[in-house]
Amino acid sequence: xxxxxxxxxxxxxxxRKLWLFxxxxxxxxxxxxxxxxKVLHEHxxxxxxxxxxIDDMAVMDAVDGxxxxxxxxxxxxxxxxxxxxxxYLYLLKERGVEKKGLLSYPKEKKTTEIVLGxxxxxxVLKALDGVQKILEGNLPRYRKLKVCAKCAYRDFCESxxxxxxx
Amino acid sequence: MSSxxxxxxxxxxxxxxxxxxxxxxxxxxxxxxxxxxxxxxxxLFGNVDFNTSLLHILTQHDVRLHVYNHYGYxxxxxxxxxxxxxxxxxxxxxxxxxxLSKRLVLAKAxxxxxxxxxxRNLRKAGEDTKAHIDTINARVVLLDNANSIPAVMGVEGxxxxxxxxxxxxxxxxxxxxxxxxxxxPQDPLNALISFGNGMMYTTxxxxxxxxxxxxxxxxxxxxxxxxxxxxxDIAEIFKPLVIDPxxxxxxxxxxxxxxxxxxxxxxxxxxxxxxxxxxxAFDEKMKSTFKHRKxxxxxxxxxxxxxxxxxxIKHVIGDETYKPFKAWW
Ligand code: SF4
Numbered sequence: 001x002x003x004x005x006x007x008x009x010x011x012x013x014x015x016r017k018l019w020l021f022x023x024x025x026x027x028x029x030x031x032x033x034x035x036x037x038k039v040l041h042e043h044x045x046x047x048x049x050x051x052x053x054i055d056d057m058a059v060m061d062a063v064d065g066x067x068x069x070x071x072x073x074x075x076x077x078x079x080x081x082x083x084x085x086x087x088y089l090y091l092l093k094e095r096g097v098e099k100k101g102l103l104s105y106p107k108e109k110k111t112t113e114i115v116l117g118x119x120x121x122x123x124v125l126k127a128l129d130g131v132q133k134i135l136e137g138n139l140p141r142y143r144k145l146k147v148c149a150k151c152a153y154r155d156f157c158e159s160x161x162x163x164x165x166x
Numbered sequence: 167m168s169s170x171x172x173x174x175x176x177x178x179x180x181x182x183x184x185x186x187x188x189x190x191x192x193x194x195x196x197x198x199x200x201x202x203x204x205x206x207x208x209x210l211f212g213n214v215d216f217n218t219s220l221l222h223i224l225t226q227h228d229v230r231l232h233v234y235n236h237y238g239y240x241x242x243x244x245x246x247x248x249x250x251x252x253x254x255x256x257x258x259x260x261x262x263x264x265x266l267s268k269r270l271v272l273a274k275a276x277x278x279x280x281x282x283x284x285x286r287n288l289r290k291a292g293e294d295t296k297a298h299i300d301t302i303n304a305r306v307v308l309l310d311n312a313n314s315i316p317a318v319m320g321v322e323g324x325x326x327x328x329x330x331x332x333x334x335x336x337x338x339x340x341x342x343x344x345x346x347x348x349x350x351p352q353d354p355l356n357a358l359i360s361f362g363n364g365m366m367y368t369t370x371x372x373x374x375x376x377x378x379x380x381x382x383x384x385x386x387x388x389x390x391x392x393x394x395x396x397x398x399d400i401a402e403i404f405k406p407l408v409i410d411p412x413x414x415x416x417x418x419x420x421x422x423x424x425x426x427x428x429x430x431x432x433x434x435x436x437x438x439x440x441x442x443x444x445x446x447a448f449d450e451k452m453k454s455t456f457k458h459r460k461x462x463x464x465x466x467x468x469x470x471x472x473x474x475x476x477x478x479i480k481h482v483i484g485d486e487t488y489k490p491f492k493a494w495w
Contacts, residue, residue: 024252025378025479139485155461159476161489162459 008087012080016140027152067102075105089116090124172207181216237435240364252378258482259383272385277322279403279490284329298332338418350433357434362409370397373471
């Protein structure tokens, strides 16, 4: 089973979203957010090589010398961003390319170096295992999370008939 | 929520693209730009010339093009290629069709939603309709034991018959009302119902288009009957919620009158002015909002249809059992 980078991210954020996305049930992020992301990327990389693609599983923002870079709008989901980047490093290493990662939040003037050590490698393997289990199982039930408020899947997850009229 | 608009073109003329803008030129040669970026649906009622470059620009902006015949009845849709495909959902949709017990659950739910809104319309009309309501209530319980699709259809037909019988009590005008006549509609009220139901059908098509549901796989109606038969299923719930009250209000307030109809060879249909009045009211209704109990925020009637599609997806993928929308106020 090949897992895409975005799916690793979803795994860390919401298992339900991971499952739905994997089944082709996707909902677009609000327009302005997508736009914001695009502008951010233009800005962050200038003339660096953009979008490195590994077998369609991972599209990295840019490769810059010994670093793979990933820029995000906000650090609210830093743990997920980190896992996604670790996964990219892992995919590269599997293909014999050793890189480090840079995770940047330009708006917050914050950049973190991410290194795929032994522990991190284990972490990725464990996450891959977790993803596999989720995808083999039934759709995880909806439980309200903090991230739901900003999630593009929210109306889908929360659609339904409230109240108890007949 | 959704910012898309419906654009209706009534006159004959030409649609053409100049640079990246779309123009409509009428027969007198007057040209006006169409806001293609903000458009979700383009409805052509007049005789309009265009070429494939129009279709390209519509695809680019994800606009549906609906075409109606001379009488204002739906002919077909240009549906830009849909990027929202989920093979998984389609397979599960099919499963709920192939397994009769699963199919019955959904077919009955659509009927229940529709009948709920029929009764609601009758209730709002006052005491006079009490007998009709009682009769419908007595019929609709028969759904519980219906174990075939024709049986479900039969119950639906009976309820609808009683509902239409009460129309003389709901419509206060000099329009005569004998019974529902579809093909062709034989009087103004029937013409209004056919036209309104057609609009509901295209509206549901447009909303389904934004989801991963396959509009050809349906439950109450046979999938083979029409290209977008799922749209017919879902429209069952919304026709009596939206279209019928609209008709009552337009007719009872004398905003639509006999002069808004034409009669050719026993076929009665709305003329251009009548269509304009109806569509303006329809558009306004679909854009109006109410507070959704589950989402806890205001949603438009149009968006309500999308939510219905979401609930259907949730049902077929085994997430949450489908319950039809039932207005509670
Ligand atoms: S709305 Fe909440 S539960 Fe649903 S996919 Fe998004 S984060 Fe997950």
